[in-house]
Amino acid sequence: xxxxxxxxxxxxxxxxxxxxxxxxxxxxxxxxxxxxxxxxxxxxxxxxxxxxxxxxxxxxxxxxxxxxxxxxxxxxxxxxxxxxxxxxxxxxxxxxxxxxxxxxxxxxxxxxxxxxxxxxxxxxxxxxxxxxxxxxxxxxxxxxxxxxxxxxxxxxxxxxxxxxxxxxxxxxxxxxxxxxxxxxxxxxxxxxxxxxxxxxxxxxxxxxxxxxxxxxxxxxxxxxxxxxxxxxxxxxxxxxxxxxxxxxxxxxxxxxxxxxxxxxxxxxxxxxxxxxxxxxxxxxxxxxxxxxxxxxxxxxxxxxxxxxxxxxxxxxxxxxxxxxxxx
Amino acid sequence: xxxxxxxxxxxxxxxxxxxxxxxxxxxxxxxxxxxxxxxxxxxxxxxxxxxxxxxxxxxxxxxxxxxxxxxxxxxxxxxxxxxxxxxxxxxxxxxxxxxxxxxxxxxxxxxxxxxxxxxxxxxxxxxxxxxxxxxxxxxxxxxxxxxxxxxxxxxxxxxxxxxxxxxxxxxxxxxxxxxxxxxxxxxxxxxxxxxxxxxxxxxxxxxxxxxxxxxxxxxxxxxxxxxxxxxxxxxxxxxxxxxxxxxxxxxxxxxxxxxxxxxxxxxxxxxxxxxxxxxxxxxxxxxxxxxxxxxxxxxxxxxxxxxxxxxxxxxxxxxxxxxxxxxxxxxxxxx
Numbered sequence: 001x002x003x004x005x006x007x008x009x010x011x012x013x014x015x016x017x018x019x020x021x022x023x024x025x026x027x028x029x030x031x032x033x034x035x036x037x038x039x040x041x042x043x044x045x046x047x048x049x050x051x052x053x054x055x056x057x058x059x060x061x062x063x064x065x066x067x068x069x070x071x072x073x074x075x076x077x078x079x080x081x082x083x084x085x086x087x088x089x090x091x092x093x094x095x096x097x098x099x100x101x102x103x104x105x106x107x108x109x110x111x112x113x114x115x116x117x118x119x120x121x122x123x124x125x126x127x128x129x130x131x132x133x134x135x136x137x138x139x140x141x142x143x144x145x146x147x148x149x150x151x152x153x154x155x156x157x158x159x160x161x162x163x164x165x166x167x168x169x170x171x172x173x174x175x176x177x178x179x180x181x182x183x184x185x186x187x188x189x190x191x192x193x194x195x196x197x198x199x200x201x202x203x204x205x206x207x208x209x210x211x212x213x214x215x216x217x218x219x220x221x222x223x224x225x226x227x228x229x230x231x232x233x234x235x236x237x238x239x240x241x242x243x244x245x246x247x248x249x250x251x252x253x254x255x256x257x258x259x260x261x262x263x264x265x266x267x268x269x270x271x272x273x274x275x276x277x278x279x280x281x282x283x284x285x286x287x288x289x290x291x292x293x294x295x296x297x298x299x300x301x302x303x304x305x306x307x308x309x310x311x312x313x314x315x316x317x318x319x320x321x322x323x324x325x326x327x
Numbered sequence: 328x329x330x331x332x333x334x335x336x337x338x339x340x341x342x343x344x345x346x347x348x349x350x351x352x353x354x355x356x357x358x359x360x361x362x363x364x365x366x367x368x369x370x371x372x373x374x375x376x377x378x379x380x381x382x383x384x385x386x387x388x389x390x391x392x393x394x395x396x397x398x399x400x401x402x403x404x405x406x407x408x409x410x411x412x413x414x415x416x417x418x419x420x421x422x423x424x425x426x427x428x429x430x431x432x433x434x435x436x437x438x439x440x441x442x443x444x445x446x447x448x449x450x451x452x453x454x455x456x457x458x459x460x461x462x463x464x465x466x467x468x469x470x471x472x473x474x475x476x477x478x479x480x481x482x483x484x485x486x487x488x489x490x491x492x493x494x495x496x497x498x499x500x501x502x503x504x505x506x507x508x509x510x511x512x513x514x515x516x517x518x519x520x521x522x523x524x525x526x527x528x529x530x531x532x533x534x535x536x537x538x539x540x541x542x543x544x545x546x547x548x549x550x551x552x553x554x555x556x557x558x559x560x561x562x563x564x565x566x567x568x569x570x571x572x573x574x575x576x577x578x579x580x581x582x583x584x585x586x587x588x589x590x591x592x593x594x595x596x597x598x599x600x601x602x603x604x605x606x607x608x609x610x611x612x613x614x615x616x617x618x619x620x621x622x623x624x625x626x627x628x629x630x631x632x633x634x635x636x637x638x639x640x641x642x643x644x645x646x647x648x649x650x651x652x653x654x655x656x657x658x659x660x661x662x
Contacts, residue, residue, distance in 0.1 A: 072400060074396070103433075104433070105431055105432055105433040105435075106433035106434075108430060108431045108432075108433055109431040109432065109433070113427075113431055115428070115431065115432040115433075115435060116435070117399070117432070117435045117436055118435070122396065122399045122400065123399070123424070123428075125424070126423070127419050127423055127424075130392070130419065130420070130423070130424060132392070133388065133389060133391075133392020133393065133395065133396065133419075133420055134392060134395055134396040134399065134420075134424065135396060136389065136392060136393050136396055137392055137393035137394060137395055137396020137397040137398070137399075137400070137404075138396040138397065138399065138400045139396070140352070140393060140396070140397040140400075140402065140404075141396070141397045141400035141401050141402045142400060149396070149400075161388050161416075162388050162389070162392065165384070165386035165388045165389035166386075166388070166389045166392060166393075168384055168386065168389070169383060169384055169386055169389040169390075169393065172384060173381070173383075322430065323429075323434070324430075324468050324469060324566075325429065325437075325469070325471070325492075325493045325566075326429050326434070326436075326437035326492040326493055327492075
């Protein structure tokens with residue numbers, strides 16, 4: 001699945017019909033997962049804060065679909081989509097949101113810091129840019145086994161020291177790492193252009209990484225670009241950079257109504273909702289119609305309703321002595 | 328037994344770890360081709376090659392983040408942060424990522440990395456190349472902090488640090504690098520266990536790193552004054568061995584924590600807190616001897632006066648025990 005560089009031929013993208021529907025399902029699951037987290041948050045079932053991936057589903061889903069079992073990813077505090085994209089158990093992830101013992105991290109991590117080594121997720125990072133560093137280091141280890149590390153991060157992270165230090169570090173050491181910049185135009189509440197000098201991709205180009213800017217809302221485009229980048233990294237051509245242009249449909253965090261958005265901007269992006277584009281792509285290129293895709297939506301809906309019931313019934317962890325160190 | 332210099336003890340430990348475990352890698356600024364600015368890593372690059380021993384850019388964020396990422400993916404990185412003062416730039420990956428991983432992941436795994444760093448004053452390096460960063464990290468659960476005082480411990484504790492499955496900050500005092508000692512090179516050590524390096528009955532001197540050497544020198548002088556000092560080498564700041572401190576206090580009833588570091592917020596305060604909390608009825612006197620609460624000065628007379636050396640320890644203990652340096656035979660016993 002790693003060589004989908006041709007976006008023109010149909011049946012497209014190096015996927016058969018069922019595989020394409022599976023990817024769509026994953027995007028739909030991420031969307032409904034995030035809406036569920038928001039719903040449960042408003043009902044007081046999700047403590048603390050949470051940062052939703054709604055609107056950016058094509059990026060993680062597309063990128064992770066090009067990875068193999070020997071690869072690893074590092075996500076961000078907007079990381080539920082990153083986690084689900086590599087197959088983290090949705091139930092365990094939802095349970096984690098609710099602080100339950102059955103959570104993927106036993107309720108110890110919460111929304112922002114999910115780790116699931118058994119599903120290739122080396123962490124989601126609450127510090128902006130932390131994922132860049134972790135993936136860079138992971139690449140040192142993965143180089144031995146033919147693996148590739150992927151860092152997801154927002155455009156805000158490109159103004160952190162981590163970005164400059166790690167891209168340079170990875171280049172001089174020729175590490176197999178792919179940097180995925182999810183440019184959603186806003187660093188928290190602040191428009192990117194107010195706080196960012198020059199063009200982001202050119203920063204990577206200056207460091208002589210392979211670098212492209214792509215439509216991050218179109219999963220087929222993401223898959224093609226990521227597949228090519230992962231292949232180059234794996235072939236020993238060093239670190240690669242992808243700027244995926246996308247948009248979050250919701251606020252930065254639970255407390256953000258998004259008042260800073262320009263008038264009409266959200267509506268424009270909603271016309272290019274990644275789920276709509278994925279649906280259209282499937283209908284156009286495969287033997288499928290709206291009813292086919294609706295069936296997928298219905299199966300996700302059923303899964304979500306079962307997950308909510310199970311999560312609400314799951315036990316909370318019990319306070320007690322814990323080990324400080326691994327022995 | 329062979330004589331070993333402290334810096335060579337470090338190199339031997341790294342050499343043996345690289346030799347015995349394919350997962351061990353060593354990287355940092357100037358550590359490979361140049362052999363390290365403190366000459367602790369010569370020959371390793373030549374022996375093990377650039378895949379396992381390599382130079383990095385001057386990028387402490389990247390170096391430490393890379394150590395974290397590679398450790399999570401199965402390697403056992405040993406990195407060098409040249410001066411401890413530069414750990415300020417390395418804190419995120421250590422404090423927010425490495426130290427938390429075991430707990431917040433629900434114990435899925437741990438982060439077996441070692442950060443070596445040269446610390447401490449007395450080298451005329453000024454206020455931003457002489458600090459003691461151990462206490463900056465001491466209230467971070469999940470980190471181990473190792474602070475050896477001798478060549479034998481440097482080797483044994485560094486090997487134990489690399490073998491440990493947890494993130495370890497390994498501090499090397501610059502003024503110890505040239506210390507030589509006869510050692511059993513096969514000696515092993517356990518992280519988290521303090522060591523009584525001199526037995527005594529009148530007063531306990533507690534320290535780490537170069538402070539232990541100063542305490543031993545002070546103890547020799549104090550014995551000439553009739554004071555029989557016990558010296559406890561904490562060896563690690565985390566885990567913090569309260570038990571050995573309390574055992575020694577129960578024996579001597581007087582204790583001074585000698586810390587090369589500011590009075591406020593230092594580990595010496597933790598020693599005294601432990602003594603009060605766990606040994607209140609054993610106490611005749613406990614106190615701290617530290618550096619003043621201001622940055623480390625550059626000028627030699629200022630820096631010499633700033634650091635608590637053997638003379639300062641002798642003076643402090645003599646004063647607290649009411650023994651003048653002229654009173655050669657005034658021996659006081661605790662209890």
